[in-house]
Amino acid sequence: MRRKPDQSKQSTKVYRRKPRSKKLWMATIFIPLATGFSGMSLLILLLRCLPLPDQSVANPTEIDSEDGVRLAEWTSSGTEGQPVPLSRIPKALVEATLAVEDANFYHDHAIDLKSTARAMLVNLRHGEVVEGGSTITQQLAKNLFLTQDRTYSRKVREALLAIQLELHEPKDWILNRYLNVVYYGHGAYGVQAASRLYFNKSVDQLNLAECAMLAGLPKGPSIYSPLSNMDLAKARQKVVLSRMVATGYLTKAEADAAYRQPIHIATYHTPVVQAPYFTQVAVNEAKHQFQISEEHLYQGDLKIHTTLDPLLQQAAERAIEKTLPKHSDIQAALVAIDPRTGAIKALVGGRDFQTSPYNRAMxxxxxxxxxxxxxxxxxxxxxxxxxxxxxxxxxxxxxxxxxxxxxxxxxxxxxxxxxxxxxxxxxxxxxxxxxxxxxxxxxxxxxxxxxxxxxxxxxxxxxxxxxxxxxxxxxxxxxxxxxxxxxxxFKVTPHAVTEVDTPGSELATHPATERxxxxxxxxxxxxxxxxxxxxxxxxxxxxxxxxxxxxxxxxxxxxxxxxVGYTPNLVCAVWVGYDTNRPLSVAESHLASPIWAKFMGTAQAHMPYKWYQPAPGLKAYTIDPLTGQLATPQCRVTETDYFVPGTEPTKSCPIHNPAPPRTKSSPKEKLFGWFQKWF
Missing domain, CATH: 3.40.710.10 (DD-peptidase/beta-lactamase superfamily)
Structure with a gap:
């Protein structure tokens, strides 16, 4: 079982328990070199006496909100509650794994000296570790106790731990443990999780063709995944079947028949997490902006710090849930960002991620x-x-x-x-x-x-x-x-990730603004x-x-x-409609406004602010909207607008302008007025 990390840990670094102290490893490396055969004997005795380190695989990738609340552990370890015993794993899967990963597993010891020597030559030519040459025992030691980094020191520790594993545990135990912890892609660790993921069946129900495809994945889960590229997956399956023929597990006819057998791949569903639409955006952003591969993401030891505000996210989800009709296919999306930085504070891409992971916010x-x-x-x-x-x-x-x-x-x-x-x-x-x-x-x-x-x-x-x-x-x-x-x-760039911690480094986002x-x-x-x-x-x-x-x-x-609207510290856009472009009823056409207002009301209480002050160079004028001219005291309806000097109205409202003062009438005008009044 994978060990869950301490949920209360607030450090921005991911620390890993080291299996042994540095002094002990130095001793176990240099003593044999100094003492030759007797030293090797002493090393083996020492490894046999020492207990194995805690069997914990690498920490999963952690995705946190802006205040450190855990949104997700990006791995599906634990998809199957218990490890699968070797007796439940099909013989074909065991043989396919042995054929393609370590054909001499049951005959050799922990280290394949020939493969190791060949890998060392390749690595020396490249000046870095590019090839492993690892046995199944070495791969298990790496998965259980070590990081995924490629260094010479880690390879030495891997070899020593592999020897220690075989001194403590029988071959069947090692093979069974390997099959239950090895990474098969898309967050699936172990054959049971992989079988559920790719074929939607228990591992003991797999046929030969499926076993061969599964066995080929650990070499490159992101490359050979049938969910990503079926052509490459089939090519890798053919390699596995050929190796099974070469090692005597299959005849050529059986291998050819298995290769021709149709493969039915299950529909992939992303693991359930908090704020799933947002988390999906954050993971994609981390992968593209920081060049993090999907395989690295799932293998763990990353910590992704995001911009999400949990309270605002809950308010967004609640506003949509409480406003949309219960029994309707109508959908909604909401995205809220900080206008000062572009940080995405809340994001909902639909009513239910599990039934429809399509992100309508994008x-x-x-x-x-x-x-x-x-x-x-x-x-x-x-x-x-x-x-x-x-x-x-x-x-x-x-x-x-x-x-x-x-x-x-x-x-x-x-x-x-x-x-x-x-x-x-x-x-x-x-x-x-x-x-x-x-x-x-x-x-x-x-x-x-x-x-x-x-x-x-x-x-x-x-x-x-x-x-x-x-x-x-x-x-x-x-x-x-x-x-x-x-x-x-100022324009900002919306983003969901502020920082990604990897072993030994921190990768940060530096948002820019532009006038x-x-x-x-x-x-x-x-x-x-x-x-x-x-x-x-x-x-x-x-x-x-x-x-x-x-x-x-x-x-x-x-x-x-x-x-769509905003305050000085938050912008929110809400959309409501049908995925099928079905016309909205009159009532449905008014659903976006209450979602927006409910959410923004919560945000206003959560994030108080002072309203804007007029920009320098603007001056307020009160005008009559009926004429667009300067209002007079007689104008009943007015509006106050802001103008750049020189663009404001200069005339008074002609409709409500006060009448000019009357002059004294002459006797003739009075007589004419009297005549008009009566006749």
């Missing part, structure tokens, strides 16, 4: 009107102000180089204001006519450029419909783009986006879940519901 879907946060950022960068007005009515736009193309825009339910709207009103109401007009006026190419600059990596086309979010992007991309606004115009939007435009957009959660805004229905001010934008298409 999957592209139409963002709908949440794209307007990016659109209006581009507009403010290109001369627009919050006071710009567009008439909200059914509109057909003419566009193209020759003005020969038309695009008719509809608002939700074909409901229009039938009057000019300011940018704040258009954003709060999510007016589509205003959006398309802005897109065409600014230039779709400039909008695409702004989107990519803010963190959208998916392909976007410079069409009029770009303004309405018709080009698919992922929730993580939308969170990244809005993080640029939340971070005062891509001016602080003035970032603040203007943030202030405008607060209107979505105020009366008459599309997100006002969920404002009661919140405890402080926030900026946000809703979005809806026929098949997708979204809400």
């Amino acid at each position: 999957a592209p879907r139409q963002p709908g009107s949440t794209f307007k946060g990016i659109l209006y950022t581009a507009a403010l960068e290109n001369g627009w102000t919050p006071a710009n007005q567009v008439d909200s009515k059914l509109t057909t736009f003419v566009y193209g180089p020759n003005h020969d193309k038309q695009y008719t825009v509809h608002d939700y339910g074909d409901f229009y204001a039938e009057r000019p709207l300011t940018l704040r009103e258009a954003l709060a109401r999510s007016d589509n006519v205003y959006a398309v007009h802005t897109n065409l006026a600014v230039g779709p190419e400039k909008v695409v450029e702004t989107a990519h600059r803010m963190g959208i990596e998916s392909t976007l086309q410079p069409y009029p419909s770009l303004a309405l979010g018709v080009f698919p992007v992922s929730p993580l991309e939308m969170a990244t783009a809005y993080a640029t606004l939340a971070n005062g115009g 891509v939007v001016s602080p003035q435009v970032a603040y203007q957009m943030t202030d405008l986006l607060t209107s979505v959660l105020q009366p008459n805004g599309t997100g006002y229905s969920v404002h009661s879940y919140l405890h402080n001010v926030a900026a946000a934008k809703t979005g809806t298409t026929d098949t997708d519901a979204w809400m």
Whole structure:
């Protein structure tokens, strides 16, 4: 059985129990060299008298949250509760293993001197340990007592421990133990776990073809895995069968028949862990960013420190669970990042990882009107102000180089204001006519450029419909783009891993930021986006879940519901929809907003903050939204917006402007007035 590491250990290093003291190993190495045959005899006697070290394989890879809470031990050791006795392991698997790994296991001693000498020559030519030449006993010693590093000192200790193993235990015990601890890939240690993983059956039910394929895996689990590359797995199976013929275990005809026998591979399921969608992202990031192979990952002795906030993760999972209908196939995704660093604090990719490990937080879907946060950022960068007005009515736009193309825009339910709207009103109401007009006026190419600059990596086309979010992007991309606004115009790179500890080294993430939007435009957009959660805004229905001010934008298409928003210390993007692109009902199209608000309400209580201060160079002006001009005391409805000096309105509202003072009427004017009144 694998020994579980101490769960209370808080050190960022992974320490391994050393089987013997350094002084003892020095003595056992140098005494024989100094004393020759008598020394060898003394060494064997010493190894026979000394007890074997604690039989514990390498520590598993540990994945921790930001506060040290264990998310996962990335290994499936213990998948089968008890080791399988040799009597339950098929004879064909035993023979296949012996044939391909150590044909002279039962005849030689712990070390194959011929193979060891050949390996030493190869290693000397390369200047490092590249070939092992290990017997089954040596491999078991390495798995039980040593690290996976390739050094000469470890090879010497491996050889000595192999001798000690054979002095203490019979060959059958060693072979049985080897078959129960050797690594077969994808986190499966031992033949029983491997049999369950690859063939979904107990090891004693394996046929010859399956045994030969399994026996070939320890040489390179990540290379020869039938889950990864069946062609290479079959090629390795053929090598094993050929070795079985060469060692007399099979006839050529039996080997050929086994090779032709169909192999049925089971569906692979990733081990169950906390925050499984996030953990999957963190593991993939560690593998790609730090060049950690899957084999190294599963063989252990790594510690992956992640950015996950356990409280926020629980809040995200709870918000989705409590909001989505119980008996429905509708799915949801949520991703929350720190806009200052890009650290992913919570991530949910679906309702149930075990039934559907597909990570929807990374999957592209139409963002709908949440794209307007990016659109209006581009507009403010290109001369627009919050006071710009567009008439909200059914509109057909003419566009193209020759003005020969038309695009008719509809608002939700074909409901229009039938009057000019300011940018704040258009954003709060999510007016589509205003959006398309802005897109065409600014230039779709400039909008695409702004989107990519803010963190959208998916392909976007410079069409009029770009303004309405018709080009698919992922929730993580939308969170990244809005993080640029939340971070005062600095773009961050989202990441799930802060550090990876390996034996002898620490690999750290160094997040970088880049200014891509001016602080003035970032603040203007943030202030405008607060209107979505105020009366008459599309997100006002969920404002009661919140405890402080926030900026946000809703979005809806026929098949997708979204809400993306932020506070100074957290950005959250939520998507709801069906994997099959089934149209949403009216009720379903409003599910993203309560998920977002429930989660952000918890985050606000967990992470208090002070709201933004206006960026330098901006000045507040109160305007009348009906005219877009400076408000007068007579204006009943007003809004306060921020302007770069020189772009603010300069005229007073003409509708509610006070009438000029009246002059004294002449007798003639009085008579004319009296006549008009009565006749």
